[in-house]
Amino acid sequence: MTDIRTYLKAGEPLLFDGAMGTWFAALPGRTGERCELGSLNCPEEIEAIHRAYLEAGCRAVKTNTFTVSLDLARGDGETAERIVEASCRLAQACAEPYGAYVFADIGPAPESRELSRAENYCRQADLFLDRGVRHFLLETLPSDHGLRQLAQHLKARCPEAYLITSFAVSFDGATREGDFGQTLLRRAAALEEIDAVGFNCVSGPHHLLEYIRGLDTGGVTLSVMPNAGYPSVLGRRTVFQGTPDYFGRKLAEIVQAGASIVGGCCGTSPAHIAEAAKALAAPRRITVCVRSGGAPEPRPAASANTLAEKLDAGRRVIAVELDPPVDDDISFFLEGVRKLRDAGADAVTIADCPIGRPRADSSLLACKIKRELGVEPLPHMTCRDRNRNAAKALLLGLSMEEVHNVLLVTGDPIPSEDRDEVKSVFNFNSRRLAAYVSGLNETVLRTPFRIFGALNVNAKNFDQQLRIALEKEENGVTGFLTQPVLSREALENLKTARQTLRGKILGGIYPVVSHKNACFLNNEIAGMHISEEIVSLYEGKGREEAEDLATAVSARIAGEIASCTDGLYLMTPFKRVALMARILREIQGAHRV
Numbered sequence: 001m002t003d004i005r006t007y008l009k010a011g012e013p014l015l016f017d018g019a020m021g022t023w024f025a026a027l028p029g030r031t032g033e034r035c036e037l038g039s040l041n042c043p044e045e046i047e048a049i050h051r052a053y054l055e056a057g058c059r060a061v062k063t064n065t066f067t068v069s070l071d072l073a074r075g076d077g078e079t080a081e082r083i084v085e086a087s088c089r090l091a092q093a094c095a096e097p098y099g100a101y102v103f104a105d106i107g108p109a110p111e112s113r114e115l116s117r118a119e120n121y122c123r124q125a126d127l128f129l130d131r132g133v134r135h136f137l138l139e140t141l142p143s144d145h146g147l148r149q150l151a152q153h154l155k156a157r158c159p160e161a162y163l164i165t166s167f168a169v170s171f172d173g174a175t176r177e178g179d180f181g182q183t184l185l186r187r188a189a190a191l192e193e194i195d196a197v198g199f200n201c202v203s204g205p206h207h208l209l210e211y212i213r214g215l216d217t218g219g220v221t222l223s224v225m226p227n228a229g230y231p232s233v234l235g236r237r238t239v240f241q242g243t244p245d246y247f248g249r250k251l252a253e254i255v256q257a258g259a260s261i262v263g264g265c266c267g268t269s270p271a272h273i274a275e276a277a278k279a280l281a282a283p284r285r286i287t288v289c290v291r292s293g294g295a296p297e298p299r300p301a302a303s304a305n306t307l308a309e310k311l312d313a314g315r316r317v318i319a320v321e322l323d324p325p326v327d328d329d330i331s332f333f334l335e336g337v338r339k340l341r342d343a344g345a346d347a348v349t350i351a352d353c354p355i356g357r358p359r360a361d362s363s364l365l366a367c368k369i370k371r372e373l374g375v376e377p378l379p380h381m382t383c384r385d386r387n388r389n390a391a392k393a394l395l396l397g398l399s400m401e402e403v404h405n406v407l408l409v410t411g412d413p414i415p416s417e418d419r420d421e422v423k424s425v426f427n428f429n430s431r432r433l434a435a436y437v438s439g440l441n442e443t444v445l446r447t448p449f450r451i452f453g454a455l456n457v458n459a460k461n462f463d464q465q466l467r468i469a470l471e472k473e474e475n476g477v478t479g480f481l482t483q484p485v486l487s488r489e490a491l492e493n494l495k496t497a498r499q500t501l502r503g504k505i506l507g508g509i510y511p512v513v514s515h516k517n518a519c520f521l522n523n524e525i526a527g528m529h530i531s532e533e534i535v536s537l538y539e540g541k542g543r544e545e546a547e548d549l550a551t552a553v554s555a556r557i558a559g560e561i562a563s564c565t566d567g568l569y570l571m572t573p574f575k576r577v578a579l580m581a582r583i584l585r586e587i588q589g590a591h592r593v
Contacts (some may be wrong), residue, residue: 013255016060016263017053018273041062041084050094056270057277062105063087064176069109072120088131100493103137104128117146122153140201141176151193164196171207189220199224199264202546205250224259228267240390248275305404307347308378308450311504317567319348324360335368343581352380367401382411383428407452408433437477455480457493458529479503483512487531498564507565511550558587
């Protein structure tokens with residue numbers, strides 16, 4: 001058999017088979033049955049599917065092993081090995097008479113505490129290598145987690161192995177985990193152990209064609225395997241409406257757009273592959289798409305981001321948090337923002353439904369104070385209440401309103417008494433959401449967001465917090481707002497963070513306003529720790545004395561943390577805006593922040 005690299009260098013596209021699961025599910029009595037078990041329970045039916053694709057004209061077949069990752073993730077190595085053994089034997093026996101290539105089909109692995117994605121992929125690679133398979137397709141990936149380790153492991157064991165990695169992106173170019181295909185393509189192509197990179201699943205042929213036309217794929221061996229179209233449910237069965245002749249024509253256009261490796265994913269059948277083989281065999285006409293209008297239209301200039309500009313210039317900043325209203329009366333909030341601005345705040349941060357209770361939307365308020373008061377807002381955005389579509393829509397709206405700073409947090413849980421009626425979403429955690437916003441910065445937005453994250457300096461396991469913070473930085477976070485520094489332990493953790501992290505750090509200060517307030521925060525609010533020394537200071541103090549003390553303690557802490565921060569993050573207690581204005585002036589006068 002011709003070496004696959006030689007085959008591709010000759011200039012002929014490599015045509016893969018189509019879906020295994022779609023056809024298997026359509027067989028009598030197989031609806032709802034896991035098709036990978038068919039290699040064990042009904043091998044003659046799996047053989048028939050392989051042969052139908054080969055008769056249709058494909059030059060590469062995938063082993064019937066897409067979900068073996070799940071077996072390994074749940075610790076069922078025996079089932080995984082049996083499926084791989086049987087599936088390799090069937091695919092190899094069917095492909096040999098046709099001179100077709102056999103590819104180990106590896107689907108996305110879930111993250112689990114027992115087995116990382118990298119370990120999962122490497123174990124599968126070993127199972128296939130031990131059975132003589134030398135070509136690998138890692139497909140439908142939502143991220144590149146574990147990819148580097150797999151590629152290096154595979155080539156260390158078998159230098160001649162051929163590895164295709166394929167990501168699943170929707171029509172907007174994002175995966176279900178929030179990564180962008182353009183970024184994933186670039187990172188995968190940079191790994192010398194990976195031979196080809198591309199996309200499959202989720203999208204139909206038209207959208208994948210349009211998507212790759214907008215990418216810089218120079219120098220990349222590109223693989224594209226779209227779905228037949230988009231699914232609908234008919235009689236409790238999922239069906240795809242795309243016709244085989246349309247699919248075949250589109251696959252030929254995908255080859256003209258630069259793909260060297262093509263095939264079918266969900267909803268495709270031997271009829272689709274037969275039409276693709278026919279279209280690819282026809283004389284090809286090179287088409288050139290020319291956009292009208294002459295030179296490309298320049299992108300609009302980025303709008304100003306005064307908070308980012310101050311931080312980048314090395315100026316210390318103060319951001320003050322003011323909770324959004326619980327009803328539609330915004331007068332107090334706007335007046336509070338105005339007073340904070342006049343007292344010297346560089347930005348106002350707005351929580352996103354803190355402690356899981358509904359309040360006025362932080363992003364809408366951010367737009368309002370930017371537009372009406374000229375204040376630089378820093379809205380919080382949680383992962384609790386929005387899926388990816390809603391998050392993107394909101395971010396686009398913020399950018400249109402020239403709000404270009406955002407604090408990404410996972411979000412407090414919904415209170416237990418409300419959980420029957422109010423459901424959390426959590427499509428992301430804060431790290432994945434940061435990666436998604438970074439992708440929007442690279443691909444969509446004329447002015448990128450400055451992404452901030454939270455850092456809990458009061459955590460008992462602060463080493464773990466630092467590891468998470470480093471991952472946030474890898475995903476695009478450029479600054480951190482910390483929990484309040486109200487103890488020696490928090491101060492030491494803050495110093496460690498300064499030595500470890502690259503991003504800007506705004507040290508948290510919360511003015512404790514009474515002994516009762518201190519006890520409540522220490523015992524009932526996650527992420528808070530107030531030293532006994534500070535708690536004892538408030539014993540027996542009335543409101544006026546307590547506010548004097550809060551001002552003095554806050555100013556002292558501001559001085560103590562100045563050397564290990566780039567600014568301050570002040571949190572307003574109980575709507576006491578006048579107190580915050582007083583503290584702002586005290587800090588600025590004493591420390592020239």
